[in-house]
Amino acid sequence: MEQVLCQTKGLYRDFPRKGGPASTATHYCPGCGHGVIHKLIGEALADLGLQDRAVIISPVGCAVFAYYYFDTGHVQCAHGRAPAVSTGISRAQDDAVVISYQGDGDLASIGMAETLHAANRGEKIAVFFVNNTVYGMTGGQMAPTTLIGERTSTSPHGRDPQECGYPVHMCELINTLHAPVFVERVSVSDIAHIRVARKAIRKALEIQRDKKGYSFVEILSPCPTNLKMSATENAAFVNEQMEKEFPLGNFRDRSEDATPIARAQSVYAKEELDRIFDLRAENTAVPSVDGVAGGNAVRLKIAGFGGQGVLSFGLIVARAGVAAGRHVSWYPSYGPEQRGGTSNCAVILADRRIGSPVIEQIDVLVAFNRPSLERFIGDVREGGLVLVDESVGAFEAPAHVRMVFAPAQRMAREAGSPKALNTAMLGVLAACGDLGLSDAALDGGLLESFGARPKLLDVNRTILTLGKEWGTRHLA
Amino acid sequence: MTENKTTLFYPVINPLECKACGRCIAACPKKVLRMGEELNARGYTFALYAGEGCCGCCNCFYTCPEPAAIEVRKRTED
The missing domain is CATH 3.40.920.10 (Pyruvate-ferredoxin oxidoreductase, PFOR, domain III)
Known part of the structure; x- marks a missing residue:
């Protein structure tokens, strides 16, 4: 008897939206953390039976094409605006499991304000924050999370805090707020860390399944291409240098005490919208008369x-x-x-x-x-x-x-x-x-x-x- | 009876989907994966299984960034 012990779940088997000659492969570089994280999220969604409720918000960054891969609902949104779009979807579609998947440039730079406000409102969303210390898609520029002394294409002599400030600690910032239910920092540098990350991702999604509020998982992730490292060198960089700046661990888990968020059901029936906007039916759809040229x-x-x-x-x-x-x-x-x-x-x-x-x-x-x-x-x-x-x-x-x-x-x-x-x-x-x-x-x-x-x-x-x-x- | 059964674990590597990052090789506790020298149709070398020694831990699967490159199976024989 033959049995499959583990295989990819929650993702498509082929990626026709990506197309091209290698439509079964991701567009990610060899050794990229995104693929690892996609597989973990996909597996958790499938195991928890959430695929049909899930709406994944694709960010701007390498993961902009997340909608190629996940067998779920999707919205792709502007740079840093994922918290706002997530808020809208989460509130309009009460049953939706909304996942905001964002990188460090997207979330911690241009999207910082919206990220903190969405967290502060305790929006019913799961945020997966992929921190690899660089802007990947645009060619490895310095990011808010770039380490002190780390060389990037825009900090060729290493990040100088006198000029560029210090790495931003998102979990710590979010942990100062009252509303978030779950905050944890994990890593996908190597298999031991991946096992822990897998649990945190599941937990964040269980909280969404139960409509309990805001969950934030920061995931330290390799970017071998832009960091110009092999996969093993990059794993060591994450474990030895990134972890020093961004200590791993659970910052908060209030999932046991949190009660499901109850919001009034949104109604989109035309009659209801007409009532809200005071549109009287007898006033609408009067055909204008088009005159001659x-x-x-x-x-x-x-x-x-x-x-x-x-x-x-x-x-x-x-x-x-x-x-x-x-x-x-x-x-x-x-x-x-x-x-x-x-x-x-x-x-x-x-x-x-x-x-x-x-x-x-x-x-x-x-x-x-x-x-x-x-x-x-x-x-x-x-x-x-x-x-x-x-x-x-x-x-x-x-x-x-x-x-x-x-x-x-x-x-x-x-x-x-x-x-x-x-x-x-x-x-x-x-x-x-x-x-x-x-x-x-x-x-x-x-x-x-x-x-x-x-x-x-x-x-x-x-x-x-x-x-x-x-x-x-x-x-x- | 169970004592008469033998259980065999093994990874199934799809050579076409491997991008040769080597993460699975680093993650394998039994050291039964290695990088081949041949190129696949997309121009990458790809990981190879030694043919025996897999313990079915699935480390290689979870650390692999490609959705379709590797899975782990179990075969039970009388």
Whole structure:
């Protein structure tokens, strides 16, 4: 009777995603630790029956192609962002066993902040941190974990702590945090160490199986190619030099006491999303009418101080355009201040699809103050409309534009609602006729913006009418 | 009866998948693996089994970075 004692599990037998003439071999160099670690993780996932629940996050680094090999779910993500992506998947898919597989450059350099915050939140993920003291994929540059005095392609005379600081100890850092459940540093330098690493990897995955929280396993690993060593020399380097800097051992195991993390079930049904975003079915999927080639477009720029209602003016116009079945874009630009900074937005109402929301030539400029007027008037096309509040004072309009000074602030104040000066201005603009929008469409815009607040809706309807009447009287 | 059975352990090396790193040779407690001189189709030399002496510890399997290069089997004969 013949029996297989040990063979690779949890990995594919052939790697068609890798392809090429050697599609059954990994892309890893001879003696690389990644293959050893892949086999340990694959075996644990298979033995624990977790392959169908597992989502492995491939990092940037040599292991970027982990998705060639593991017979599990995968997401490949940007450099250092694995903790964020893992967090999203872990929270959205409660049953997922999320594995963040990262190297030292990825995890401890560009990804340091996200790593620590994910650990601090106690995210339900297993992190396998492969520490080989160099950036492997890019050619052996110095990494956060490069040893003092270690030569790399960017520390050719050895890492000098005066210049480059000291090796970063990830297990020790993470062990300062409250939330992590399991923290251990192991090594895959040689078989004795691999046996210990195998147990730690299993433990980290059992914690995920049981949804108990964050587990972090740092794995000291050889990189014979970039360290320019044979496999045995590299094993000695890991055992004798790396271990001195990065002592092995379990830093924390609270798996016995930890209770499973319970989170509300995520719901992705369309009805639920519509409810969250307040999308009413009767408002959606109104087909816009595509006009003929050369169809009309109105390009508005609205500008003023933050707090003058610049952006909401643009929104009302855009929503009125939607109510009229036109293609619209609304593109805001504002400073970091909630109040007092400058702000502007560009609105396009078009008969056709809009290629870009950025406006170069302005058809209608609405300026609530003088600096905004001076900044944008040069971009108004010939025959364009410039609508400003009378408070900007005397201003000599260029001959090629139509200029209207409207008492928007005064009207709004006299109507008892000074903040509605933007709506007063919109009324004047409506009277000018440049928008090509019906009264019904404009009211649709107001309804969309203020519908949830009936009092405000009434006030703004009144002020819009006042502005329109003023415009009709003075511009006839 | 068990006393009449002989148990044989042995590694199965896939010469094509070996990359000649030598980790299995270093890990073998019985020293029954060695590096050959012949090249495989991918241009690597590959590990060879002496043909007897394997104790079935699986060290070679666990230390080998290649998923398909080596496994360990057991044969029980009456």
